[in-house]
Amino acid sequence: MNKSLIFLFITGVMRPGLALAQTDMDAIMMNKKQFCQGITYDYSSWNQYWEGTFKRDNANLGTVSTQMLMYMPNYGITNNLNVMASVPYVWTKASAGTLHGLKGFQDISIVAKWRAYKTSFGKNNLSFFAIGGLSTPLSDYVIDFLPMSIGLGSTNLTARGMVDYRRGRFTATGSAAYIWRSNVKLDKDSYYDTELHMTDEVQMPNAMQYQLRTGYRGKYLIAEALLTNFTTLGGYDITKNNGQLYPNLRMNATMVGTNVKYTLKSFTHLSFVGGCNFTVAGRNVGQSTAFNVAAFYVFYFGKKAKS
Amino acid sequence: MKKIFLLISLIISCTIILPFGCSKSIEGRTDNVSALSPASNDVNAGAWKPILLTGPAEFAVATPLATNTPDYIAQISEIKSFQANLRQEEKDIVKYWSAGAVFRWNEILRQLVAKHNLPPYQNAEGTYPVPNANNPLAYPQFPFANPPYAARAYAYVSAAQYDALVAAWYYKKLYNRPAPYAVDATLNVLIPKSDLPSYPSEDAVVEGVTTEMMKLLFPGDQDFIQLKAEEHKHARLISGANVRSDLDAGEALGKQVAQKFITRARGDRAGAAVGTQAIWSQMEQDCITRGETPWISQESPNRPPMLPLFGKVKTFLFDSLTMVTQIRPGPPPSTSSKQFQDETAEVKYYSEHPTRERMKAIDFWADGVATVTPPGHWNDIAAEDFLKQNFSEVRWARNLALLNLAMMDAAIACWDAKYAYFNPRPSQVDPSIKTLTGLPNFPSYVSGHSTFSAAAATILGHLLPSRANDYLSMAEEAKLSRLYGAIHYRSDIEVGFDCGKKVGNFAIQRATTDGAE
Numbered sequence: 001m002n003k004s005l006i007f008l009f010i011t012g013v014m015r016p017g018l019a020l021a022q023t024d025m026d027a028i029m030m031n032k033k034q035f036c037q038g039i040t041y042d043y044s045s046w047n048q049y050w051e052g053t054f055k056r057d058n059a060n061l062g063t064v065s066t067q068m069l070m071y072m073p074n075y076g077i078t079n080n081l082n083v084m085a086s087v088p089y090v091w092t093k094a095s096a097g098t099l100h101g102l103k104g105f106q107d108i109s110i111v112a113k114w115r116a117y118k119t120s121f122g123k124n125n126l127s128f129f130a131i132g133g134l135s136t137p138l139s140d141y142v143i144d145f146l147p148m149s150i151g152l153g154s155t156n157l158t159a160r161g162m163v164d165y166r167r168g169r170f171t172a173t174g175s176a177a178y179i180w181r182s183n184v185k186l187d188k189d190s191y192y193d194t195e196l197h198m199t200d201e202v203q204m205p206n207a208m209q210y211q212l213r214t215g216y217r218g219k220y221l222i223a224e225a226l227l228t229n230f231t232t233l234g235g236y237d238i239t240k241n242n243g244q245l246y247p248n249l250r251m252n253a254t255m256v257g258t259n260v261k262y263t264l265k266s267f268t269h270l271s272f273v274g275g276c277n278f279t280v281a282g283r284n285v286g287q288s289t290a291f292n293v294a295a296f297y298v299f300y301f302g303k304k305a306k307s
Numbered sequence: 308m309k310k311i312f313l314l315i316s317l318i319i320s321c322t323i324i325l326p327f328g329c330s331k332s333i334e335g336r337t338d339n340v341s342a343l344s345p346a347s348n349d350v351n352a353g354a355w356k357p358i359l360l361t362g363p364a365e366f367a368v369a370t371p372l373a374t375n376t377p378d379y380i381a382q383i384s385e386i387k388s389f390q391a392n393l394r395q396e397e398k399d400i401v402k403y404w405s406a407g408a409v410f411r412w413n414e415i416l417r418q419l420v421a422k423h424n425l426p427p428y429q430n431a432e433g434t435y436p437v438p439n440a441n442n443p444l445a446y447p448q449f450p451f452a453n454p455p456y457a458a459r460a461y462a463y464v465s466a467a468q469y470d471a472l473v474a475a476w477y478y479k480k481l482y483n484r485p486a487p488y489a490v491d492a493t494l495n496v497l498i499p500k501s502d503l504p505s506y507p508s509e510d511a512v513v514e515g516v517t518t519e520m521m522k523l524l525f526p527g528d529q530d531f532i533q534l535k536a537e538e539h540k541h542a543r544l545i546s547g548a549n550v551r552s553d554l555d556a557g558e559a560l561g562k563q564v565a566q567k568f569i570t571r572a573r574g575d576r577a578g579a580a581v582g583t584q585a586i587w588s589q590m591e592q593d594c595i596t597r598g599e600t601p602w603i604s605q606e607s608p609n610r611p612p613m614l615p616l617f618g619k620v621k622t623f624l625f626d627s628l629t630m631v632t633q634i635r636p637g638p639p640p641s642t643s644s645k646q647f648q649d650e651t652a653e654v655k656y657y658s659e660h661p662t663r664e665r666m667k668a669i670d671f672w673a674d675g676v677a678t679v680t681p682p683g684h685w686n687d688i689a690a691e692d693f694l695k696q697n698f699s700e701v702r703w704a705r706n707l708a709l710l711n712l713a714m715m716d717a718a719i720a721c722w723d724a725k726y727a728y729f730n731p732r733p734s735q736v737d738p739s740i741k742t743l744t745g746l747p748n749f750p751s752y753v754s755g756h757s758t759f760s761a762a763a764a765t766i767l768g769h770l771l772p773s774r775a776n777d778y779l780s781m782a783e784e785a786k787l788s789r790l791y792g793a794i795h796y797r798s799d800i801e802v803g804f805d806c807g808k809k810v811g812n813f814a815i816q817r818a819t820t821d822g823a824e
Contacts, residue, residue, distance in 0.1 A: 059607035098605055098734045100658060100741035100793070140663060144670035145743070183331050187670030190687060192421035192677055196414070198335035198687070240446070241428040243745060244677040 024084070024111045024131045025211050027164030027173050028222075030076030033301040038072040040273070040294035046286030049147075052237035053283060062096025064147055064286060068106075072294075080115040087138065090150040099148050102141070106151045109135035111158075129162035131177075144187045146245040147286070153247060154204045155182040171224070172214040179207040184247050193236045193246055202248050205234030213259075222261040226277070229254045238284050252283040257290075271296045336691065337414065342405035344499035345699040349823075352701040353477030356821040357470040358623065358708065359567050363477030366563040368556055371482050371506040374490045382550035383491050389545040390495050397545055398497070404542040405498045408513035409468055409703040410690055415535055416464055416517075417679040417686060419525045423452035424677050426610070426748070433608035437581060443527030450525065454755055455617040455718045457680040459577055460524045462623065462708075462715035463568055464517055469708040471516040471564035472509060472701040475557060479504040487550050497546040507557035508549040509700045514539045515561025523569050575621040580614040587615050594729040600642040602731045602750040613749040618723030623712045624813040634720045634809050636802045639730045639752040650796040651740075654733040658740045658793035665791040666743065672756060672788040675745045681756050681785070682714040685763035688781065692771055705823055706770050710763060713814035717762035717807050718755070724806065725750040733796060744792035753803030754795045760785040761804040765811025769818055782807075 030036055045065035048057050067090070074084035091103035111133040118127045136155040143153040162175035181204040189200045208231045215224030235250030257277030264270050273294040279287045353363045360366075372379045389397075404411055427436050427447035436447050443449035450456055484506035488496045503509075518536045522529050540558070543549045549557075590612075594601035604610050622630060640646040657665070674681045689710050693703060730752035734740040747755070764782035768775030786804050789795040818824060 096607065098740075098742045098746045100661070100743050102661075142663075142666050142670065144673070145666075183333065187667045188673070188678075189671065190679065190684075192418065192679070196418035196421055196679070197333065198337050198414075199333055201333045203331050203333050239425060239677070242425055242677050244675060 024113060024133055024158070024160060024177075025162070025173075025175055026213065027115075027127060027129065027162065027166075027171070029079065029113070029115060030074055030082050030298075032076050032078050034076040035299045035301060036074040036296055037299075038074075038273075038294050038296035040068075040070045040072060040292055042066075042068040042070070042290060042292040044068075044288045044290035046279075046288040049286040050238075050282050050284055051240060051242070054240065055287075058097075060097035061094045061099070061147070064092065064094050066090060066092050066150075072296075080118075082113045083111065084113065085110045092148050092150060094148065102145060102148050102150055104141045104150055105138040106141065107135045107156075108138045109133060123167050125166040127164040127166075129160075129164065129175075131158070131160040131162060131175075133158040133160070142187065143184055143247055146247070152181075152204075153184040156180065158209075160209075166217065169216050169218050170214075171217040172212070174213075175211050177209045179209060181206055186246070191246060193248065202246055204248055205232050205250070207232045207251075220263045220265055222259075224259050226255070226257040226259060228257070228277070235284075249284040251285045252281075253279050253285045254281040255279050269298050269300075271298075337406070337410075337694075340406040340410075340694055342402070342499050343407040343410070343700075344697060345501070345503075345702075346697040347699060347702075348501065348503045349476065349699045349701050350480060350503070351476075352473060352699070352705075352823070353480050355473050355476075355701070355705065355823050357473050358466045358712075359571060360470045360474065360564065363474045365567075366474060366560060368474075368478045368482075368507055368560050371484045371556065372552055374484065379490075379550065379552070382552060383487050383494060385551060386487060386494060386544060386547055390547070393545060397541070400538050400542045401497045401546045404510070404539050405546065406694070407700065407703060408510040408539070409472075409700050409707060410694065411539075412464070412468070412513060412517045413461075413686055413690055413707060415532075416461065416521065417683045419521065419528055420452045420457045420460065420683050421677055421679045422528075423448065423450055423525065424457065424680060426451060426453075426676065429608055429610075435608075435610055440526060440578075443525075448527055452525075452680070453613055454674075454680040454682065454759070455580070455614050455620075455722055456577075458682040458711070458715045458718035458759070459572075459575075459620065461682050461686060462711040463524070463572055464520045465704065465708040465711040466623065467516045467520050467565050467568040468513055469701070469704040470567070471512045471561045472704045474560055474564060475507050475509050475512040476701050478507055478556075478560070479509075482506055484553075486548065487553075488547050494547050496548070498548050503699075505549050505553045507560055508543060508553035509557065510543045510549065511540060511554040511557030512561040512564075513700065513704070515558035516565045517561070519562050519565030520568060523572060571621075577617065577620045580617040580620060582611075582615040584611070587612055590615060590726055590729050598641070598643070599729075600731050600736065602729050603735055604748055605732060605735055605746055606748050610748050612726075613747070614722060615726045615749075618719055618721075618726055620719050622716045622719050624716045624810065624817060630720060630723060634806060635727065636724050636753060636806050639728055639796075639798050639802070642731065642736065646798075647796075650798060651733055651737055653797055654790065654793050654795070655737060655740050657791050658743065661743055661791070665788075668784050668788040669744050669792040672760075672785040673744045673792070674756070675747075681759040682711065682718070682763075685710065685714065685759065685767075688778075689763075689767055692767075692774060696771070702823065705821070709766050709770065709814045709818050712817075713762040713766045713811050714759050716813065717758045717810045720806055720810055721753055721755050721758040721803060722749075724753050724803075725755075728752050730799075733793060740793055742793045744788075744794060746794050751795060752799050753806055754786065754789050754799040755803070756789050757782075757786040757795075757800040757803030758807040758810070761807025762811040762814070763807075765808050766814040766818070769815045 047063040070088040072086045086109045088106045090106045093101040113131045157180045160177035164173045186200045190198050210229045212227045213224045230253050232250045255277045259275035261273045277290045438447045438449035440449045483504045486505040488494045521532045591601040674684045729750050732751045760782035764778035767778045786800045
């Protein structure tokens with residue numbers, strides 16, 4: 001659910017709020033004692049990437065794809081406080097060249113989402129959210145083999161502030177997150193980025209993530225447009241034709257996308273989500289196009305949800 | 308509810324406290340090594356056998372000023388005036404350089420190799436540009452410091468340092484001028500004191516010889532190299548280790564010795580190692596004539612093979628006849644043989660069954676693009692062990708020279724075999740084989756990593772016998788990592804290993820007769 005944390009050079013970059021509802025970047029809340037479970041499948045690929053600011057293709061990689069299957073539980077502790085988690089399994093592949101893809105469980109994420117304040121004036125409704133998240137690798141996956149590695153290996157802490165505006169069925173949500181990323185350890189015991197480091201430890205720059213989303217939010221149908229930006233606070237640029245990449249790259253990306261969620265009228269336990277995202281600008285990332293589909297099932301342990 | 312709020316406050320406090328509470332700055336293993344304080348000064352090293360010099364006195368070093376002359380006393384005063392107001396950065400460079408001149412310049416060399424170890428990006432029409440030594444800053448920058456280039460660079464720098472220090476030790480003993488702190492007891496000294504005569508300065512000898520060699524090998528980085536050189540000399544002066552005339556004489560001697568090595572380097576045939584289209588086409592044709600499948604570049608667009616004539620470069624430890632008669636391995640299994648099929652199947656098995664443990668070995672020993680290369684990795688391994696031995700500068704240089712001569716000659720022997728046989732990579736003969744590390748763009752037989760590592764482990768085991776078994780097991784792991792990575796057959800790594808051992812034994816032969824043991 002904490003999709004902002006699941007970004008891969010250059011493979012997946014990141015998936016901004018691909019599955020709508022119950023992520024750390026949207027204003028949708030589970031009511032008290034509602035338990036939602038979802039499975040999402042995500043396919044992301046690129047055949048062009050940015051070495052620093054130089055955009056290129058690479059016939060020795062062809063199209064690099066990342067697929068992800070993710071389990072996402074979410075529980076409403078109160079109407080204003082949700083906890084959610086996600087467990088992704090990721091696999092990568094290059095369509096050309098000789099490089100072997102990798103696969104494995106990536107990073108588990110746990111998020112607490114708190115609607116701190118709600119107010120309305122006339123037909124206008126305004127909510128303020130504070131969201132904290134933690135993600136950490138579930139397995140000792142290889143990070144020395146980018147872009148085929150399934151992740152960057154860092155433990156991340158995310159602090160996000162979010163404002164949601166609603167007027168009738170129209171909504172607009174804006175959020176900004178600060179992501180603290182722990183240092184990571186390579187299999188190598190020395191490496192060169194812009195200088196020679198005689199250690200296996202890589203200092204990870206922190207990052208910011210911003211998102212704007214707006215659209216229609218009905219009882220059964222939600223449709224939104226998304227604008228997402230991920231900016232690394234530091235890091236280094238890939239030098240020309242350098243295939244040896246480390247997780248402390250200055251990875252920046254701006255994406256536009258859309259998401260649709262439909263809840264069955266006849267059986268409101270079940271909803272389906274589909275979406276896509278396209279990278280319009282970037283630095284040290286692949287220009288990825290991502291699609292996702294998801295299914296969610298809600299259990300009502302308390303009284304039935306109002307909306 | 309209480310538990311939940313506890314959980315929430317925990318997450319929130321984590322996100323606030325952790326980022327500010329713990330520093331992310333990283334420390335390298337050699338950032339804070341203690342100052343070199345040699346267990347022995349090797350006072351007779353002036354009699355050790357040089358590599359290229361005809362003798363230690365081939366280049367003259369003038370008789371030094373006597374320590375009771377006004378000029379000398381003025382030089383001591385110069386140190387004192389610097390010491391009167393030292394800035395923190397100055398203290399830091401004293402500390403940095405006190406770890407050892409040969410050691411620090413070796414690290415700097417590794418950094419330059421890593422920076423320049425980048426294959427050129429293709430031209431629009433699908434060909435590749437070649438770096439030009441006469442225009443080193445134009446893209447693609449000169450050099451492309453690939454493993455053979457790097458092996459040769461490490462060897463020339465180490466060998467030249469060694470010869471220059473043998474000469475320096477000869478003059479130290481001859482003139483026997485004491486260190487400034489032995490002349491003037493009131494002088495502050497920021498480094499460990501030593502009985503070694505300080506004229507000419509061993510540090511300045513290393514600085515002088517190394518900068519000249521580096522300017523040949525990395526001509527685009529002269530500013531950086533010069534900056535380091537000035538810093539090094541300044542560190543020695545303000546630390547009270549040397550007066551200016553120690554440094555000047557040392558630097559001049561170093562630069563003269565370098566010229567001898569530069570002359571050799573210009574004539575060692577490495578400059579022509581890139582070859583021509585006609586030459587590599589001929590190699591391919593010869594392979595077909597022998598009835599074998601020739602190597603084809605798996606890069607897209609096809610990249611010319613890496614330095615096909617590097618096998619013709621002039622060796623240091625043996626002559627070219629010895630190379631062909633004693634060191635060049637026999638042919639690889641025929642590409643149409645059962646053994647070849649079996650070995651290909653073994654590669655495929657490792658490709659399809661990567662374990663985390665094997666991946667660790669693959670990554671650790673990959674030493675591919677933008678790294679210090681396998682010879683650089685072995686320099687690091689050696690240097691970190693040598694630091695614990697408190698060698699004198701001249702012994703540091705001698706031991707690194709033996710290591711690096713062995714690895715340069717191993718590179719030549721390996722490249723000779725690669726292009727004599729022009730054997731295809733596993734992923735060429737079976738495209739379903741995917742590699743777990745970058746696929747090198749040159750023929751398969753024999754494995755470079757195996758040859759380098761066996762040569763390195765052999766000579767290092769001789770130099771530090773207590774570590775011999777560790778070096779051997781490291782070399783074994785390096786060797787196997789190339790099979791695990793699905794880029795080499797079993798024959799490549801086993802035969803390469805044997806070939807490397809043979810080369811390493813030539814280095815041992817030199818070590819036992821150079822007067823240092």
